[in-house]
Amino acid sequence: xxxxxxxxxxxxxxxxxxxxxxxxxxxxxxxxxxxxxxxxxxxxxxxxxxxxxxxxxxxxxxxxxxxxxxxxxxxxxxxxxxxxxxxxxxxxxxxxxxxxxxxxxxxxxxxxxxxxxxxxxxxxxxxxxxxxxxxxxxxxxxxxxxxxxxxxxxxxxxxxxxxxxxxxxxxxxxxxxxxxxxxxxxxxxxxxxxxxxxxxxxxxxxxxxxxxxxxxxxxxxxxxxxxxxxxxxxxxxxxxxxxxxxxxxxxxxxxxxxxxxxxxxxxxxxxxxxxxxxxxxxxxxxxxxxxxxxxxxxxxxxxxxxxxxxxxxxxxxxxxxxxxxxxxxxxxxxxxxxxxxxxxxxxxxxxxxxxxxxxxxxxxxxxxxxxxxxxxxxxxxxxxxxxxxxxxxxxxxxxxxxxxxxxxxxxxxxxxxxxxxxx
Amino acid sequence: xxxxxxxxxxxxxxxxxxxxxxxxxxxxxxxxxxxxxxxxxxxxxxxxxxxxxxxxxxxxxxxxxxxxxxxxxxxxxxxxxxxxxxxxxxxxxxxxxxxxxxxxxxxxxxxxxxxxxxxxxxxxxxxxxxxxxxxxxxxxxxxxxxxxxxxxxxxxxxxxxxxxxxxxxxxxxxxxxxxxxxxxxxxxxxxxxxxxxxxxxxxxxxxxxxxxxxxxxxxxxxxxxxxxxxxxxxxxxxxxxxxxxxxxxxxxxxxxxxxxxxxxxxxxxxxxxxxxxxxxxxxxxxxxxxxxxxxxxxxxxxxxxxxxxxxxxxxxxxxxxxxxxxxxxxxxxxxxxxxxxxxxxxxxxxxxxxxxxxxxxxxxxxxxxxxxxxxxxxxxxxxxxxxxxxxxxxxxxxxxxxxxxxxxxxxxxxxxxxxxxxxxxxxxxxxxxxxxxxxxxxxxxxxxxxxxxxxxxxxxxxxxxxxxxxxxxxxxxxxxxxxxxxxxxxxxxxxxxxxxxxxxxxxxxxxxxxxxxxxxxxxxxxxxxxxxxxxx
Numbered sequence: 001x002x003x004x005x006x007x008x009x010x011x012x013x014x015x016x017x018x019x020x021x022x023x024x025x026x027x028x029x030x031x032x033x034x035x036x037x038x039x040x041x042x043x044x045x046x047x048x049x050x051x052x053x054x055x056x057x058x059x060x061x062x063x064x065x066x067x068x069x070x071x072x073x074x075x076x077x078x079x080x081x082x083x084x085x086x087x088x089x090x091x092x093x094x095x096x097x098x099x100x101x102x103x104x105x106x107x108x109x110x111x112x113x114x115x116x117x118x119x120x121x122x123x124x125x126x127x128x129x130x131x132x133x134x135x136x137x138x139x140x141x142x143x144x145x146x147x148x149x150x151x152x153x154x155x156x157x158x159x160x161x162x163x164x165x166x167x168x169x170x171x172x173x174x175x176x177x178x179x180x181x182x183x184x185x186x187x188x189x190x191x192x193x194x195x196x197x198x199x200x201x202x203x204x205x206x207x208x209x210x211x212x213x214x215x216x217x218x219x220x221x222x223x224x225x226x227x228x229x230x231x232x233x234x235x236x237x238x239x240x241x242x243x244x245x246x247x248x249x250x251x252x253x254x255x256x257x258x259x260x261x262x263x264x265x266x267x268x269x270x271x272x273x274x275x276x277x278x279x280x281x282x283x284x285x286x287x288x289x290x291x292x293x294x295x296x297x298x299x300x301x302x303x304x305x306x307x308x309x310x311x312x313x314x315x316x317x318x319x320x321x322x323x324x325x326x327x328x329x330x331x332x333x334x335x336x337x338x339x340x341x342x343x344x345x346x347x348x349x350x351x352x353x354x355x356x357x358x359x360x361x362x363x364x365x366x367x368x369x370x371x372x373x374x375x376x377x378x379x380x381x382x383x384x385x386x387x388x389x390x391x392x393x394x395x396x397x398x399x400x401x402x403x404x405x406x407x408x409x410x411x412x413x414x415x416x417x418x419x420x421x422x423x
Numbered sequence: 424x425x426x427x428x429x430x431x432x433x434x435x436x437x438x439x440x441x442x443x444x445x446x447x448x449x450x451x452x453x454x455x456x457x458x459x460x461x462x463x464x465x466x467x468x469x470x471x472x473x474x475x476x477x478x479x480x481x482x483x484x485x486x487x488x489x490x491x492x493x494x495x496x497x498x499x500x501x502x503x504x505x506x507x508x509x510x511x512x513x514x515x516x517x518x519x520x521x522x523x524x525x526x527x528x529x530x531x532x533x534x535x536x537x538x539x540x541x542x543x544x545x546x547x548x549x550x551x552x553x554x555x556x557x558x559x560x561x562x563x564x565x566x567x568x569x570x571x572x573x574x575x576x577x578x579x580x581x582x583x584x585x586x587x588x589x590x591x592x593x594x595x596x597x598x599x600x601x602x603x604x605x606x607x608x609x610x611x612x613x614x615x616x617x618x619x620x621x622x623x624x625x626x627x628x629x630x631x632x633x634x635x636x637x638x639x640x641x642x643x644x645x646x647x648x649x650x651x652x653x654x655x656x657x658x659x660x661x662x663x664x665x666x667x668x669x670x671x672x673x674x675x676x677x678x679x680x681x682x683x684x685x686x687x688x689x690x691x692x693x694x695x696x697x698x699x700x701x702x703x704x705x706x707x708x709x710x711x712x713x714x715x716x717x718x719x720x721x722x723x724x725x726x727x728x729x730x731x732x733x734x735x736x737x738x739x740x741x742x743x744x745x746x747x748x749x750x751x752x753x754x755x756x757x758x759x760x761x762x763x764x765x766x767x768x769x770x771x772x773x774x775x776x777x778x779x780x781x782x783x784x785x786x787x788x789x790x791x792x793x794x795x796x797x798x799x800x801x802x803x804x805x806x807x808x809x810x811x812x813x814x815x816x817x818x819x820x821x822x823x824x825x826x827x828x829x830x831x832x833x834x835x836x837x838x839x840x841x842x843x844x845x846x847x848x849x850x851x852x853x854x855x856x857x858x859x860x861x862x863x864x865x866x867x868x869x870x871x872x873x874x875x876x877x878x879x880x881x882x883x884x885x886x887x888x889x890x891x892x893x894x895x896x897x898x899x900x901x902x903x904x905x906x907x908x909x910x911x912x913x914x915x916x917x918x919x920x921x922x923x924x925x926x927x928x929x930x931x932x933x934x935x936x937x938x939x940x941x942x943x944x945x946x947x948x949x950x951x952x953x954x955x956x957x958x959x
Contacts, residue, residue, distance in 0.1 A: 161691025
């Protein structure tokens with residue numbers, strides 16, 4: 001493949017790229033596990049995206065209701081993000097790591113201005129798992145204690161630290177031993193946290209709404225109670241907002257639903273603006289001061305790159321300016337009502353509809369049915385995903401600015417698919 | 424007292440959050456907020472002067488006259504008060520939009536800034552770094568804070584040059600700690616990324632992204648021996664994390680052997696392999712089962728493995744850098760890597776080569792292990808793999824080992840890893856590295872550079888203790904940290920960036936673009952000679 005590819009592709013080129021794409025995946029990456037049907041595989045080769053639409057190599061359009069597991073809150077290639085990134089690309093994509101890089105400082109400032117409470121100091125990295133790694137390190141450094149409390153069924157990432165606090169055995173088991181002193185408690189049960197805290201507990205880490213766990217929304221008093229317990233017991237509270245942050249659940253940050261200010265907040269996914277990978281953790285001046293002893297205690301080569309910072313700055317700006325959290329709340333409520341209607345028509349297939357904002361889960365009767373539904377939706381050119389920790393939950397996470405008529409098409413496609421499966 | 428403060432801040436924040444639950448933006452908090460904004464304006468310069476002009480570090484308080492020390496303490500106090508007052512205040516939506524629009528205008532007019540605007544960029548950057556970022560960095564990079572009238576705010580770059588916002592040029596001999604092997608903003612790499620940006624920057628993660636396949640093929644075909652299957656992520660530490668997980672999964676053993684002063688990253692897995700106490704102690708306990716040996720001593724690895732076998736410790740892999748980078752360009756004896764390979768085979772453990780810094784031509788071969796014709800079982804790449812334009816890293820292994828990951832592809836996965844934008848950069852980086860034969864250029868320029876440095880060393884033998892390296896991964900060791908620091912800051916004043924910093928300046932590292940012209944090498948050598956002469 002010769003890059004850049006600037007011209008429209010001929011049919012022959014499309015075929016070549018599709019065929020090579022599949023062969024290369026199978027030979028040099030992971031064998032693509034799904035189908036053996038070559039023609040079908042070829043249709044799976046993605047090529048471009050815009051807004052809530054993805055096109056495959058043949059130009060066929062799909063409605064993206066998966067949103068890259070939450071990264072495409074602004075849709076694909078939001079023109080303002082792309083423009084700012086392109087501009088930065090022409091000047092300084094990565095940084096010298098020696099001189100002062102003004103672009104990333106600006107992103108830090110913007111984040112501080114919208115972050116809950118007195119969260120103000122940010123460390124930028126490239127992904128959610130790194131954000132969690134950093135948060136865990138900071139919690140130990142600040143408290144001089146070692147233990148963590150996490151929730152069962154949680155998902156925080158797959159590097160050794162974040163994996164240690166991920167509450168799902170299938171991801172942990174093959175890689176043990178992980179970090180010691182991690183206690184898991186049921187999600188949604190604040191009293192269990194109070195019981196689990198011990199002399200050496202550094203922090204409690206939770207998702208506002210469990211995403212990979214199958215879109216689990218906790219009781220409304222959960223976060224305020226956890227906050228009170230952590231303050232009382234002098235333990236840090238880490239909010240993993242990697243998936244919920246920047247408007248996804250109908251508030252700018254998930255914890256805002258309950259007026260809770262965590263001690264450390266992790267972001268990633270949508271912080272990328274859907275364009276450049278970006279992650280971060282943000283905390284108070286006081287807690288961050290623990291890092292000041294030696295700024296090299298925690299550092300990252302690519303972490304502060306200005307290209308990602310530009311994307312993050314734009315993501316924050318557009319999300320706030322266009323009131324996307326409110327839009328997510330409104331569209332999410334309406335969509336959940338319609339999904340509920342579908343459920344009442346097919347109660348034997350859909351067990352539950354739940355969610356917050358545009359982070360929505362459909363709990364299917366079993367995994368096979370979930371997979372069949374995703375397959376039927378795919379045939380109707382709608383992309384959805386299942387939850388990593390709970391594969392029978394179909395996740396719906398479209399861009400927050402998705403046009404309403406595309407959501408109508410999703411509902412129609414769902415109705416047809418369920419009908420077909422029921423027949 | 425510390426804890427009371429913390430609780431207060433939380434209580435305040437929680438109360439405020441409660442008022443705006445469900446709303447996306449924090450409104451300015453009425454009249455008080457307005458008054459506060461005014462106060463903030465007044466306070467900002469005090470904070471600035473306290474934290475930048477006079478470094479806050481202990482050294483700053485120790486040095487200077489008693490009056491000066493008092494002044495520093497006073498302004499620190501004022502700054503702390505200002506921060507406390509600002510604690511819970513937030514900008515209104517209008518203000519955020521206005522402020523950000525102003526920055527967008529600055530970005531859009533980047534090459535046409537007026538002198539006044541440039542000064543403002545400098546001032547605001549320093550302020551934002553201090554207020555929202557790790558203010559330790561400005562002190563850490565003391566050379567920057569000390570620079571004449573304005574701090575050096577990076578703005579653009581090309582090839583071996585970086586230019587700051589005031590238009591001052593620097594020769595980049597630091598290379599972003601190894602990311603700029605192809606130089607800064609190599610046009611071919613930038614172009615590939617630019618065009619991809621127009622089409623699909625990140626992947627849907629459901630359909631198949633062809634660029635990931637294409638890059639995997641290229642890497643699979645240029646990697647040593649039968650290394651063929653790869654996984655892409657965003658940075659070196661993630662590559663090492665993945666390699667460790669793969670090693671455990673494949674061997675069903677948990678232990679690792681790493682090297683003293685080895686550097687593999689700062690997340691919990693890679694940090695567990697870190698061979699330097701300073702970076703570990705505050706974050707312990709890390710992963711168990713990691714044993715450390717002297718770098719360059721294969722006998723010790725063998726002894727450690729024998730011991731482990733005798734007492735029944737499970738070792739999954741031996742991890743090492745071909746040339747230790749962060750430790751100061753330590754080149755091992757020529758038989759080290761071949762022996763590591765033999766020993767690992769004999770004891771049936773995996774050999775992981777951390778080529779994050781040495782890969783992609785840095786040491787004069789495409790990969791560091793190629794100097795000794797060794798094929799590791801897993802190889803980690805990062806830094807230069809993204810062509811100096813995008814963050815990109817990878818770990819690569821044999822089809823045989825890879826099988827364990829294929830059973831359940833979600834055992835290890837990444838949201839952003841292998842995104843099309845990074846892959847476009849990676850494809851272009853490989854293209855540039857091979858078509859311009861960057862490894863050969865690194866070998867040639869490296870030999871020339873080293874010869875020049877050794878010549879200088881012979882003239883200042885009491886201060887320049889060692890000159891070493893391979894290709895363009897070069898370390899110059901001085902007799903003391905203080906002296907090394909003076910050299911780094913002298914070079915900075917002469918417009919040359921090297922990796923020598925407040926905390927680790929005993930050895931300065933030189934890692935320029937692999938295509939650095941001989942003329943610039945001569946210029947750097949001249950500046951070094953000049954700096955050393957001025958320090959005598």
